[in-house]
Amino acid sequence: MGGTEHLTVRREGATLVLTLDRPEARNALSLPMLVGLHDGWLEADADDTVRSIVLTGAGGSFCSGMDLKALAGDGMRGQAHHDRLKDDPDLHWKAMLRHHRPRKPVIAAVEGHCVAGGTEILQGTDIRVAGESATFGLFEVRRGLFPIGGSTVRLPRQIPRTHALEMLLTGRPYSAREAADIGLIGHVVPDGTALGKALEIAELINACGPLAVEAVKASVYECAEMTETEGLAAELARGRPIFATADAKEGARAFAEKRPPDFQRA
Template sequence: MSGTEHLTVERVGATLVLTLNRPEARNALSLPMLAGLHDGWLEADEDDAIRSVVLTGAGGAFCSGMDLKALHGTGPAADDACRARFKADPDLHWKAMLRHHRPRKPVIAAVEGPCVAGGTEILQGTDIRIAGESAVFGLFEVRRGLFPVGGSTVRLARQIPRTHALEMLLTGRPYTAAEAARIGLIGHVVPDGTALDRALETAALVNANGPLAVEAVKACVHDTAALDEAAGLALELERGLPVLGSADAKEGTRAFAEKRPAVYRRA
Protein backbone atom coordinates (compact mmCIF):
# COMPACT_ATOMS: atom_id res chain seq x y z
CA MET A 1 0.00 0.00 0.00
CA SER A 2 1.05 3.59 -0.60
CA GLY A 3 1.50 6.29 2.02
CA THR A 4 3.80 9.09 3.17
CA GLU A 5 4.72 10.76 6.44
CA HIS A 6 1.60 12.94 6.10
CA LEU A 7 -0.83 10.39 4.62
CA THR A 8 -1.54 6.97 6.08
CA VAL A 9 -3.20 4.12 4.21
CA GLU A 10 -5.11 1.21 5.71
CA ARG A 11 -7.25 -1.58 4.29
CA VAL A 12 -10.48 -2.33 6.17
CA GLY A 13 -12.11 -5.22 4.36
CA ALA A 14 -12.77 -3.99 0.83
CA THR A 15 -12.39 -0.34 1.83
CA LEU A 16 -9.22 1.72 1.46
CA VAL A 17 -8.95 4.27 4.28
CA LEU A 18 -6.84 7.35 3.51
CA THR A 19 -6.01 9.45 6.58
CA LEU A 20 -4.60 12.98 6.36
CA ASN A 21 -1.93 12.82 9.04
CA ARG A 22 -0.54 16.19 10.14
CA PRO A 23 -2.58 16.70 13.30
CA GLU A 24 -0.12 19.25 14.69
CA ALA A 25 -1.07 21.48 11.72
CA ARG A 26 -4.76 20.49 11.65
CA ASN A 27 -3.88 18.40 8.60
CA ALA A 28 -2.92 21.35 6.43
CA LEU A 29 -2.01 20.21 2.94
CA SER A 30 1.68 19.57 2.32
CA LEU A 31 3.51 18.15 -0.67
CA PRO A 32 4.00 14.73 1.00
CA MET A 33 0.30 14.65 1.90
CA LEU A 34 -0.76 15.50 -1.65
CA ALA A 35 1.63 12.92 -3.11
CA GLY A 36 0.17 10.28 -0.79
CA LEU A 37 -3.39 11.22 -1.72
CA HIS A 38 -2.58 10.96 -5.41
CA ASP A 39 -1.10 7.50 -4.91
CA GLY A 40 -4.07 6.42 -2.80
CA TRP A 41 -6.59 7.35 -5.48
CA LEU A 42 -4.60 5.42 -8.07
CA GLU A 43 -4.30 2.39 -5.80
CA ALA A 44 -8.08 2.33 -5.37
CA ASP A 45 -8.64 2.71 -9.11
CA GLU A 46 -6.25 -0.08 -10.06
CA ASP A 47 -7.11 -2.70 -7.42
CA ASP A 48 -10.42 -4.43 -8.12
CA ALA A 49 -10.44 -5.85 -4.59
CA ILE A 50 -11.03 -2.31 -3.32
CA ARG A 51 -14.73 -1.45 -3.54
CA SER A 52 -14.76 1.94 -1.79
CA VAL A 53 -12.54 4.61 -0.26
CA VAL A 54 -12.93 6.50 3.03
CA LEU A 55 -11.12 9.82 3.38
CA THR A 56 -10.61 11.15 6.90
CA GLY A 57 -8.16 13.11 9.05
CA ALA A 58 -6.11 12.35 12.14
CA GLY A 59 -6.26 14.07 15.52
CA GLY A 60 -9.83 15.33 15.40
CA ALA A 61 -9.38 17.44 12.28
CA PHE A 62 -10.16 16.82 8.61
CA CYS A 63 -8.15 19.46 6.72
CA SER A 64 -7.49 23.14 7.36
CA GLY A 65 -6.50 23.83 3.75
CA MET A 66 -3.19 24.56 2.12
CA ASP A 67 -0.24 25.23 4.40
CA LEU A 68 0.16 28.98 3.81
CA LYS A 69 3.65 28.88 5.33
CA ALA A 70 4.63 26.34 2.70
CA LEU A 71 3.49 28.75 0.00
CA HIS A 72 6.12 31.20 1.27
CA GLY A 73 8.85 28.61 1.71
CA THR A 74 8.73 28.55 5.53
CA GLY A 75 6.67 25.38 5.99
CA PRO A 76 7.84 21.77 6.25
CA ALA A 77 10.29 20.86 3.52
CA ALA A 78 9.50 17.97 1.20
CA ASP A 79 12.37 15.68 0.28
CA ASP A 80 13.99 15.86 -3.12
CA ALA A 81 12.14 12.82 -4.47
CA CYS A 82 8.78 14.30 -3.53
CA ARG A 83 9.60 17.68 -5.09
CA ALA A 84 10.80 15.91 -8.22
CA ARG A 85 7.41 14.23 -8.58
CA PHE A 86 5.59 17.55 -8.56
CA LYS A 87 8.08 19.02 -11.01
CA ALA A 88 7.61 16.07 -13.36
CA ASP A 89 3.80 16.31 -13.16
CA PRO A 90 2.60 19.91 -12.61
CA ASP A 91 -0.97 18.57 -12.41
CA LEU A 92 -0.25 16.15 -9.56
CA HIS A 93 -1.61 18.38 -6.78
CA TRP A 94 -4.88 18.92 -8.67
CA LYS A 95 -5.28 15.18 -9.12
CA ALA A 96 -4.63 14.68 -5.40
CA MET A 97 -7.29 17.25 -4.50
CA LEU A 98 -9.81 15.55 -6.83
CA ARG A 99 -9.93 18.59 -9.10
CA HIS A 100 -8.49 16.78 -12.11
CA HIS A 101 -9.24 13.21 -11.12
CA ARG A 102 -12.44 11.33 -10.34
CA PRO A 103 -11.85 8.03 -8.55
CA ARG A 104 -13.57 5.02 -10.08
CA LYS A 105 -14.77 3.79 -6.67
CA PRO A 106 -17.16 5.67 -4.35
CA VAL A 107 -15.37 8.03 -1.94
CA ILE A 108 -16.88 8.62 1.51
CA ALA A 109 -15.67 11.56 3.58
CA ALA A 110 -15.52 11.17 7.37
CA VAL A 111 -15.12 14.68 8.77
CA GLU A 112 -14.21 15.72 12.30
CA GLY A 113 -13.19 19.25 13.30
CA PRO A 114 -12.06 21.79 10.69
CA CYS A 115 -12.77 21.07 7.03
CA VAL A 116 -12.08 24.50 5.59
CA ALA A 117 -10.51 26.17 2.54
CA GLY A 118 -8.75 23.35 0.67
CA GLY A 119 -10.51 20.87 2.95
CA THR A 120 -13.92 22.02 1.73
CA GLU A 121 -12.57 21.96 -1.83
CA ILE A 122 -11.44 18.33 -1.56
CA LEU A 123 -14.78 17.51 0.07
CA GLN A 124 -16.56 18.51 -3.14
CA GLY A 125 -14.76 15.70 -4.97
CA THR A 126 -16.16 13.06 -2.60
CA ASP A 127 -19.44 11.21 -3.08
CA ILE A 128 -20.92 10.65 0.40
CA ARG A 129 -20.17 13.00 3.30
CA ILE A 130 -20.50 12.36 7.02
CA ALA A 131 -19.45 14.81 9.75
CA GLY A 132 -19.21 15.02 13.50
CA GLU A 133 -21.38 17.61 15.24
CA SER A 134 -18.46 19.97 15.91
CA ALA A 135 -17.10 19.92 12.36
CA VAL A 136 -16.60 23.31 10.71
CA PHE A 137 -16.74 24.04 6.99
CA GLY A 138 -16.02 27.07 4.84
CA LEU A 139 -14.09 28.59 1.98
CA PHE A 140 -11.87 31.19 3.64
CA GLU A 141 -9.77 32.14 0.61
CA VAL A 142 -11.32 35.58 0.02
CA ARG A 143 -10.46 36.55 3.61
CA ARG A 144 -6.79 36.23 2.66
CA GLY A 145 -7.20 37.87 -0.74
CA LEU A 146 -6.91 34.45 -2.38
CA PHE A 147 -9.00 32.62 -4.97
CA PRO A 148 -10.33 29.07 -4.33
CA VAL A 149 -8.82 27.44 -7.41
CA GLY A 150 -9.54 23.90 -6.18
CA GLY A 151 -12.79 23.86 -8.14
CA SER A 152 -15.25 25.54 -5.79
CA THR A 153 -16.33 28.39 -8.09
CA VAL A 154 -17.46 25.72 -10.56
CA ARG A 155 -18.56 22.77 -8.43
CA LEU A 156 -20.16 24.29 -5.37
CA ALA A 157 -23.14 25.88 -7.16
CA ARG A 158 -23.75 22.53 -8.88
CA GLN A 159 -23.88 20.72 -5.55
CA ILE A 160 -25.81 23.14 -3.34
CA PRO A 161 -28.26 25.97 -4.14
CA ARG A 162 -26.56 28.89 -5.91
CA THR A 163 -27.39 31.44 -3.22
CA HIS A 164 -25.75 29.29 -0.54
CA ALA A 165 -22.74 28.63 -2.77
CA LEU A 166 -22.19 32.33 -3.38
CA GLU A 167 -22.63 33.17 0.29
CA MET A 168 -20.02 30.61 1.26
CA LEU A 169 -17.62 31.77 -1.46
CA LEU A 170 -18.03 35.51 -0.97
CA THR A 171 -18.28 35.85 2.81
CA GLY A 172 -15.57 33.37 3.76
CA ARG A 173 -17.46 32.65 6.97
CA PRO A 174 -17.46 29.33 8.85
CA TYR A 175 -20.40 26.93 8.70
CA THR A 176 -21.38 24.47 11.40
CA ALA A 177 -22.04 20.84 10.56
CA ALA A 178 -25.76 21.39 11.11
CA GLU A 179 -25.80 24.30 8.66
CA ALA A 180 -23.68 22.39 6.14
CA ALA A 181 -26.21 19.56 6.27
CA ARG A 182 -29.14 21.99 5.93
CA ILE A 183 -27.77 23.47 2.70
CA GLY A 184 -26.82 20.04 1.34
CA LEU A 185 -23.02 20.21 1.51
CA ILE A 186 -22.92 17.08 3.70
CA GLY A 187 -25.37 14.25 4.10
CA HIS A 188 -25.16 13.19 7.75
CA VAL A 189 -24.26 14.72 11.11
CA VAL A 190 -23.22 12.23 13.80
CA PRO A 191 -21.88 12.49 17.35
CA ASP A 192 -18.31 13.73 17.54
CA GLY A 193 -15.75 10.98 17.20
CA THR A 194 -18.05 8.63 15.29
CA ALA A 195 -17.79 9.94 11.71
CA LEU A 196 -15.22 7.32 10.71
CA ASP A 197 -17.28 4.48 12.17
CA ARG A 198 -20.36 5.69 10.31
CA ALA A 199 -18.35 6.08 7.10
CA LEU A 200 -17.04 2.50 7.38
CA GLU A 201 -20.58 1.24 7.98
CA THR A 202 -21.72 3.07 4.85
CA ALA A 203 -18.74 1.72 2.91
CA ALA A 204 -19.69 -1.82 3.95
CA LEU A 205 -23.15 -1.30 2.47
CA VAL A 206 -21.56 -0.12 -0.78
CA ASN A 207 -19.09 -3.01 -0.79
CA ALA A 208 -21.89 -5.58 -0.55
CA ASN A 209 -23.33 -4.45 -3.88
CA GLY A 210 -22.36 -5.40 -7.41
CA PRO A 211 -19.11 -3.56 -8.23
CA LEU A 212 -19.92 -3.14 -11.92
CA ALA A 213 -23.27 -1.62 -11.00
CA VAL A 214 -21.82 0.67 -8.32
CA GLU A 215 -19.06 2.03 -10.55
CA ALA A 216 -21.36 2.49 -13.54
CA VAL A 217 -23.97 4.31 -11.44
CA LYS A 218 -21.35 6.67 -10.02
CA ALA A 219 -19.89 7.39 -13.46
CA CYS A 220 -23.32 7.97 -14.97
CA VAL A 221 -24.41 10.42 -12.27
CA HIS A 222 -21.24 12.45 -12.79
CA ASP A 223 -21.15 12.24 -16.58
CA THR A 224 -24.79 13.26 -17.06
CA ALA A 225 -24.68 16.22 -14.66
CA ALA A 226 -23.98 18.80 -17.38
CA LEU A 227 -26.18 17.18 -20.07
CA ASP A 228 -29.75 17.98 -20.99
CA GLU A 229 -32.32 15.34 -20.04
CA ALA A 230 -32.50 13.63 -23.46
CA ALA A 231 -28.73 13.30 -23.74
CA GLY A 232 -28.49 12.15 -20.13
CA LEU A 233 -31.11 9.46 -20.60
CA ALA A 234 -29.32 8.23 -23.73
CA LEU A 235 -26.05 7.96 -21.80
CA GLU A 236 -27.85 6.17 -18.98
CA LEU A 237 -28.87 3.40 -21.38
CA GLU A 238 -25.35 3.24 -22.79
CA ARG A 239 -23.93 2.77 -19.30
CA GLY A 240 -26.74 0.72 -17.80
CA LEU A 241 -27.63 -1.90 -20.39
CA PRO A 242 -24.21 -3.65 -20.30
CA VAL A 243 -24.54 -3.92 -16.52
CA LEU A 244 -28.03 -5.41 -16.82
CA GLY A 245 -26.63 -8.00 -19.20
CA SER A 246 -23.68 -8.95 -17.02
CA ALA A 247 -23.07 -12.20 -15.18
CA ASP A 248 -23.07 -10.20 -11.95
CA ALA A 249 -26.64 -9.04 -12.67
CA LYS A 250 -27.72 -12.65 -13.17
CA GLU A 251 -25.96 -13.63 -9.95
CA GLY A 252 -27.61 -10.80 -8.03
CA THR A 253 -31.14 -11.76 -9.10
CA ARG A 254 -30.42 -15.48 -8.58
CA ALA A 255 -29.07 -14.82 -5.07
CA PHE A 256 -32.19 -12.80 -4.24
CA ALA A 257 -34.43 -15.65 -5.38
CA GLU A 258 -32.36 -18.16 -3.42
CA LYS A 259 -32.30 -15.93 -0.33
CA ARG A 260 -28.49 -15.92 -0.04
CA PRO A 261 -25.72 -13.29 -0.31
CA ALA A 262 -24.61 -12.65 -3.87
CA VAL A 263 -21.07 -13.56 -4.93
CA TYR A 264 -20.05 -10.95 -7.49
CA ARG A 265 -17.13 -11.63 -9.82
CA ARG A 266 -16.98 -8.33 -11.71
CA ALA A 267 -18.11 -10.05 -14.89
Protein backbone atom coordinates in the same frame (compact mmCIF):
# COMPACT_ATOMS: atom_id res chain seq x y z
CA MET B 1 0.22 -0.46 0.15
CA GLY B 2 1.36 3.14 -0.27
CA GLY B 3 1.35 6.19 1.95
CA THR B 4 3.77 8.94 2.95
CA GLU B 5 4.78 10.66 6.17
CA HIS B 6 1.60 12.77 5.98
CA LEU B 7 -0.85 10.25 4.48
CA THR B 8 -1.58 6.79 5.82
CA VAL B 9 -3.26 3.99 3.88
CA ARG B 10 -4.96 0.94 5.34
CA ARG B 11 -7.57 -1.63 4.36
CA GLU B 12 -10.87 -2.27 6.11
CA GLY B 13 -12.17 -5.25 4.18
CA ALA B 14 -12.98 -4.02 0.68
CA THR B 15 -12.57 -0.37 1.73
CA LEU B 16 -9.35 1.59 1.30
CA VAL B 17 -9.02 4.16 4.09
CA LEU B 18 -6.88 7.22 3.36
CA THR B 19 -6.02 9.31 6.41
CA LEU B 20 -4.60 12.83 6.23
CA ASP B 21 -1.96 12.54 8.94
CA ARG B 22 -0.45 15.84 9.94
CA PRO B 23 -2.40 16.54 13.13
CA GLU B 24 0.06 19.08 14.51
CA ALA B 25 -0.95 21.37 11.62
CA ARG B 26 -4.66 20.38 11.58
CA ASN B 27 -3.77 18.34 8.50
CA ALA B 28 -2.83 21.36 6.42
CA LEU B 29 -1.89 20.32 2.91
CA SER B 30 1.74 19.44 2.34
CA LEU B 31 3.54 17.98 -0.63
CA PRO B 32 3.95 14.56 1.04
CA MET B 33 0.22 14.58 1.79
CA LEU B 34 -0.67 15.45 -1.79
CA VAL B 35 1.63 12.75 -3.17
CA GLY B 36 0.07 10.21 -0.81
CA LEU B 37 -3.44 11.21 -1.84
CA HIS B 38 -2.59 11.05 -5.52
CA ASP B 39 -1.11 7.57 -5.15
CA GLY B 40 -4.00 6.43 -2.95
CA TRP B 41 -6.61 7.31 -5.57
CA LEU B 42 -4.61 5.45 -8.22
CA GLU B 43 -4.13 2.44 -5.96
CA ALA B 44 -7.88 2.20 -5.37
CA ASP B 45 -8.60 2.48 -9.09
CA ALA B 46 -6.08 -0.22 -9.97
CA ASP B 47 -7.10 -2.77 -7.32
CA ASP B 48 -10.34 -4.55 -8.17
CA THR B 49 -10.62 -5.87 -4.61
CA VAL B 50 -11.15 -2.26 -3.44
CA ARG B 51 -14.84 -1.41 -3.74
CA SER B 52 -14.96 1.88 -1.85
CA ILE B 53 -12.70 4.57 -0.41
CA VAL B 54 -12.99 6.47 2.86
CA LEU B 55 -11.10 9.75 3.27
CA THR B 56 -10.58 11.06 6.78
CA GLY B 57 -8.14 13.00 8.95
CA ALA B 58 -6.05 12.22 12.02
CA GLY B 59 -6.08 14.00 15.35
CA GLY B 60 -9.63 15.31 15.32
CA SER B 61 -9.36 17.40 12.15
CA PHE B 62 -10.08 16.70 8.50
CA CYS B 63 -8.03 19.33 6.63
CA SER B 64 -7.37 23.01 7.31
CA GLY B 65 -6.39 23.72 3.72
CA MET B 66 -3.18 25.08 2.30
CA ASP B 67 -0.19 25.53 4.61
CA LEU B 68 -0.23 29.36 4.74
CA LYS B 69 3.09 29.48 6.58
CA ALA B 70 4.71 27.58 3.73
CA LEU B 71 2.93 29.78 1.19
CA ALA B 72 4.17 32.93 2.91
CA GLY B 73 7.71 31.56 2.90
CA ASP B 74 9.13 29.31 0.24
CA GLY B 75 5.98 27.56 -0.85
CA MET B 76 6.30 23.79 -0.93
CA ARG B 77 9.82 23.74 -2.29
CA GLY B 78 12.30 21.88 -0.15
CA GLN B 79 9.74 19.36 1.03
CA ALA B 80 10.22 15.70 0.29
CA HIS B 81 8.71 14.40 -2.95
CA HIS B 82 9.28 17.65 -4.88
CA ASP B 83 10.57 15.52 -7.76
CA ARG B 84 7.11 13.99 -8.11
CA LEU B 85 5.57 17.41 -8.60
CA LYS B 86 8.26 18.27 -11.12
CA ASP B 87 7.51 15.09 -13.07
CA ASP B 88 3.74 15.74 -12.97
CA PRO B 89 2.86 19.44 -12.50
CA ASP B 90 -0.81 18.40 -12.30
CA LEU B 91 -0.25 16.02 -9.38
CA HIS B 92 -1.63 18.34 -6.70
CA TRP B 93 -4.87 18.91 -8.65
CA LYS B 94 -5.32 15.16 -9.08
CA ALA B 95 -4.65 14.66 -5.37
CA MET B 96 -7.33 17.22 -4.47
CA LEU B 97 -9.81 15.53 -6.83
CA ARG B 98 -9.90 18.57 -9.09
CA HIS B 99 -8.46 16.78 -12.12
CA HIS B 100 -9.21 13.18 -11.15
CA ARG B 101 -12.37 11.29 -10.24
CA PRO B 102 -11.83 7.82 -8.75
CA ARG B 103 -14.10 5.18 -10.27
CA LYS B 104 -14.84 3.79 -6.79
CA PRO B 105 -17.20 5.71 -4.46
CA VAL B 106 -15.39 8.10 -2.09
CA ILE B 107 -16.89 8.73 1.36
CA ALA B 108 -15.58 11.63 3.45
CA ALA B 109 -15.47 11.18 7.24
CA VAL B 110 -15.02 14.67 8.70
CA GLU B 111 -14.15 15.69 12.23
CA GLY B 112 -13.04 19.16 13.31
CA HIS B 113 -11.70 21.58 10.72
CA CYS B 114 -12.65 21.03 7.08
CA VAL B 115 -11.96 24.49 5.70
CA ALA B 116 -10.43 26.19 2.65
CA GLY B 117 -8.65 23.40 0.74
CA GLY B 118 -10.39 20.89 2.99
CA THR B 119 -13.80 22.05 1.79
CA GLU B 120 -12.46 22.01 -1.77
CA ILE B 121 -11.33 18.37 -1.51
CA LEU B 122 -14.68 17.58 0.08
CA GLN B 123 -16.46 18.66 -3.10
CA GLY B 124 -14.65 15.89 -4.99
CA THR B 125 -16.06 13.21 -2.69
CA ASP B 126 -19.35 11.39 -3.27
CA ILE B 127 -20.86 10.86 0.19
CA ARG B 128 -20.09 13.03 3.23
CA VAL B 129 -20.36 12.37 6.97
CA ALA B 130 -19.38 14.87 9.68
CA GLY B 131 -19.11 15.02 13.44
CA GLU B 132 -21.44 17.60 14.95
CA SER B 133 -18.56 19.93 15.94
CA ALA B 134 -17.01 19.95 12.46
CA THR B 135 -16.42 23.31 10.79
CA PHE B 136 -16.62 24.03 7.07
CA GLY B 137 -15.92 27.06 4.91
CA LEU B 138 -13.97 28.61 2.08
CA PHE B 139 -11.79 31.21 3.80
CA GLU B 140 -9.69 32.20 0.78
CA VAL B 141 -11.24 35.63 0.13
CA ARG B 142 -10.47 36.63 3.72
CA ARG B 143 -6.78 36.12 2.91
CA GLY B 144 -7.00 37.85 -0.46
CA LEU B 145 -6.82 34.48 -2.18
CA PHE B 146 -8.99 32.59 -4.69
CA PRO B 147 -10.48 29.11 -4.04
CA ILE B 148 -8.82 27.68 -7.12
CA GLY B 149 -9.39 24.04 -6.18
CA GLY B 150 -12.66 24.02 -8.13
CA SER B 151 -15.11 25.64 -5.72
CA THR B 152 -16.39 28.44 -7.98
CA VAL B 153 -17.39 25.75 -10.48
CA ARG B 154 -18.45 22.84 -8.29
CA LEU B 155 -20.08 24.44 -5.28
CA PRO B 156 -22.95 26.15 -7.17
CA ARG B 157 -23.66 22.79 -8.84
CA GLN B 158 -23.77 20.93 -5.53
CA ILE B 159 -25.75 23.34 -3.34
CA PRO B 160 -28.16 26.21 -4.15
CA ARG B 161 -26.35 29.12 -5.79
CA THR B 162 -27.32 31.62 -3.11
CA HIS B 163 -25.68 29.45 -0.43
CA ALA B 164 -22.65 28.79 -2.64
CA LEU B 165 -22.11 32.49 -3.24
CA GLU B 166 -22.51 33.32 0.44
CA MET B 167 -19.91 30.72 1.37
CA LEU B 168 -17.53 31.85 -1.37
CA LEU B 169 -17.90 35.61 -0.87
CA THR B 170 -18.02 35.92 2.92
CA GLY B 171 -15.37 33.37 3.85
CA ARG B 172 -17.27 32.67 7.06
CA PRO B 173 -17.31 29.35 8.92
CA TYR B 174 -20.25 26.95 8.75
CA SER B 175 -21.24 24.46 11.43
CA ALA B 176 -21.93 20.84 10.52
CA ARG B 177 -25.66 21.37 11.01
CA GLU B 178 -25.65 24.38 8.71
CA ALA B 179 -23.57 22.51 6.14
CA ALA B 180 -26.14 19.70 6.22
CA ASP B 181 -29.03 22.15 5.93
CA ILE B 182 -27.63 23.60 2.68
CA GLY B 183 -26.78 20.15 1.30
CA LEU B 184 -22.98 20.24 1.51
CA ILE B 185 -22.89 17.12 3.70
CA GLY B 186 -25.32 14.25 4.11
CA HIS B 187 -24.93 13.04 7.70
CA VAL B 188 -24.21 14.74 11.04
CA VAL B 189 -23.20 12.28 13.75
CA PRO B 190 -21.84 12.54 17.31
CA ASP B 191 -18.24 13.73 17.47
CA GLY B 192 -15.75 10.93 17.08
CA THR B 193 -18.11 8.66 15.12
CA ALA B 194 -17.82 10.03 11.58
CA LEU B 195 -15.32 7.37 10.51
CA GLY B 196 -17.49 4.59 11.91
CA LYS B 197 -20.55 5.90 10.05
CA ALA B 198 -18.53 6.27 6.83
CA LEU B 199 -17.34 2.67 7.13
CA GLU B 200 -20.95 1.53 7.68
CA ILE B 201 -21.96 3.22 4.43
CA ALA B 202 -18.91 1.74 2.71
CA GLU B 203 -19.97 -1.75 3.81
CA LEU B 204 -23.40 -1.24 2.26
CA ILE B 205 -21.71 -0.22 -1.00
CA ASN B 206 -19.24 -3.10 -0.80
CA ALA B 207 -22.13 -5.58 -0.63
CA CYS B 208 -23.46 -4.38 -3.99
CA GLY B 209 -22.34 -5.41 -7.46
CA PRO B 210 -19.07 -3.56 -8.11
CA LEU B 211 -19.63 -3.17 -11.85
CA ALA B 212 -23.09 -1.77 -11.19
CA VAL B 213 -21.81 0.61 -8.49
CA GLU B 214 -19.07 2.00 -10.71
CA ALA B 215 -21.42 2.37 -13.67
CA VAL B 216 -24.00 4.20 -11.54
CA LYS B 217 -21.38 6.62 -10.20
CA ALA B 218 -19.99 7.27 -13.68
CA SER B 219 -23.49 7.85 -15.07
CA VAL B 220 -24.41 10.38 -12.38
CA TYR B 221 -21.38 12.55 -13.14
CA GLU B 222 -21.42 11.99 -16.88
CA CYS B 223 -25.05 13.05 -17.21
CA ALA B 224 -24.97 15.95 -14.74
CA GLU B 225 -24.46 18.67 -17.35
CA MET B 226 -26.45 17.05 -20.16
CA THR B 227 -29.99 17.87 -21.15
CA GLU B 228 -32.54 15.36 -19.87
CA THR B 229 -32.82 13.79 -23.33
CA GLU B 230 -29.04 13.49 -23.67
CA GLY B 231 -28.72 12.15 -20.14
CA LEU B 232 -31.36 9.48 -20.59
CA ALA B 233 -29.64 8.26 -23.75
CA ALA B 234 -26.26 8.20 -22.02
CA GLU B 235 -27.76 6.36 -19.05
CA LEU B 236 -29.08 3.60 -21.33
CA ALA B 237 -25.72 3.27 -23.06
CA ARG B 238 -23.92 2.85 -19.74
CA GLY B 239 -26.57 0.87 -17.91
CA ARG B 240 -27.71 -1.71 -20.45
CA PRO B 241 -24.40 -3.68 -20.52
CA ILE B 242 -24.66 -4.24 -16.75
CA PHE B 243 -27.72 -6.45 -17.27
CA ALA B 244 -25.64 -8.86 -19.39
CA THR B 245 -22.98 -9.41 -16.73
CA ALA B 246 -22.50 -12.56 -14.68
CA ASP B 247 -22.87 -10.41 -11.57
CA ALA B 248 -26.37 -9.38 -12.65
CA LYS B 249 -27.33 -13.02 -13.07
CA GLU B 250 -25.76 -13.86 -9.71
CA GLY B 251 -27.74 -11.07 -8.05
CA ALA B 252 -31.01 -12.47 -9.39
CA ARG B 253 -30.10 -16.04 -8.36
CA ALA B 254 -29.09 -14.92 -4.88
CA PHE B 255 -32.40 -13.09 -4.46
CA ALA B 256 -34.36 -16.14 -5.56
CA GLU B 257 -32.31 -18.41 -3.30
CA LYS B 258 -32.55 -16.01 -0.34
CA ARG B 259 -28.79 -15.75 0.17
CA PRO B 260 -26.16 -12.99 -0.08
CA PRO B 261 -24.82 -12.59 -3.63
CA ASP B 262 -21.26 -13.57 -4.45
CA PHE B 263 -20.24 -10.93 -6.97
CA GLN B 264 -17.15 -11.72 -9.04
CA ARG B 265 -16.82 -8.46 -10.96
CA ALA B 266 -17.67 -10.25 -14.18
